[in-house]
Amino acid sequence: MAVLASYARIYVDDLDTALPTFKALTGAEPGLRFSYRGVELASVGGYLLVAGTPEALAPFRNVQATTVVDTLDDVLAIVEREGGETLSGPNDVPTGRNLTVRHPGGAVVEYVEFDAAKVRDHSVG
DSSP, X not given: OOEEEEEEEEEESOHHHHXXXXXXXXXXXXXXXEEETTEEXXXXXXXXXXXXXXXXXXXXXXXXXXXXXXXXXXXXXXXXXXXXXXXXXXXXXXXXXXXXXXXXXXXEEEEEEEOHXXXXXXXXX
């Protein structure tokens, strides 16, 4: 299994209001932008901004990071072997498939396996 990228999750009220600051901080333009389950998401630099109302954000707030991997199957095997817990997934999502797990020790991480065609559909620019 290869980790391709990791994003710190930042929860915000409004994506359009938050993006200019994160663009300035990172010197990067948003890479992806899409909606999912009542929230809007955008990747910029090493951040994944997740925007919505408090109610819409509530189911996502316990997730501490998003990690892109080459295969979710390996993540599932490692989590099972190490005693972690699958909280959700694998699910079809706008950029491919995802899986949310609680690791031993309590960290909650979303893992995403990108589908190249879906990623192109949600790429900005």
